[in-house]
Amino acid sequence: MDMNKKYTARTWPESPEKTTLEGKNKFLGFWLFLGGETVLFASLFATYLALKDKVPSNDHYLAADMFELPLVFIMTMLLLTSSLTSVYAMYHMKNHNYQKMQTWLLITVLLGLGFLCFEIYEFNHYVHEFHHTFTSSAFGSAFYTLVGFHGAHVVVGLGWFTLLLVRNAKRGLNLYNAPKFFVASLYWHFIDVVWVFIFTVVYLMGMVG
Amino acid sequence: MAHESTSANPKVNYEYRRRKARDEMRGQVTSFAMMIFMTFIAFIIVIADFDKFYAFPVLLVLAAAQVVLQLYYFMHMSHKGHGTAALFLYSGALIAFVTILTFLTIVWW
Structure with missing residues (x-):
């Protein structure tokens, strides 16, 4: 099949992400990867839960002393909204409206970038205000590994979207790049899934007790 | 090629698909509103300072519900x-x- 064939909204297939064999394989392989990611994050969550508030002496700050609800709330809203904007992008992808898809993905990237800025501010704040660093305690190591790993996923997701947008800026939407955009948006949703557990288990439950 | 049109009349097929996509998008916006609502409830539970014996199960159920919406509607698992x-x-x-x-x-x- 010619992957670079030009399509219009009327000739565009119903599931462009799964029309080609390559698209089908990407789809399946990516869900296998997400299953693996689930296990990876579970091991980090388990480590965090076991080492939460385990500090060498009582002059170290604990979770409930440091976390602030407004910051976590803003970050949650940014990431949740960016998940919706990437849904909008995929809606336009299925309708073969390339320009609108690009616009919504750009908004997604900007929201993700906002999230990342808040996270950098947050880590910087903990290090300088509370001397809560990666090496200060077992709690610090577990916290930065878990939340930092999620932050690294956000960075990868942003880079992925940006590269796809730049590389395909002039190509237009076809069966070659539709699965690529689709899989990247699945990855972005998964990042939000992990964040739901982070804000619940680390921040909200951390502040309750 | 067979995949390009599943109906003998491409115009009907096209309009049907458009409508289906629009309906799905509406469902996804509803899921988003529910997720925002559940996030609010979760934060309120923490602000209200409930005992963790009550707060933890509710927070975990809210998180699980949000993840189900994300997986089945945003990630199309439905x-x-x-x-x-x-x-x-x-x-x-x-x-x-x-x-x-x-x-x-x-x-x-």
């Missing part, structure tokens, strides 16, 4: 053809559950 995807994800979730249970129970035995 569409057909996601059987293998579900197998992969739930296998991962099973290992995840056992890992967390293990760490919570026997690390500080």
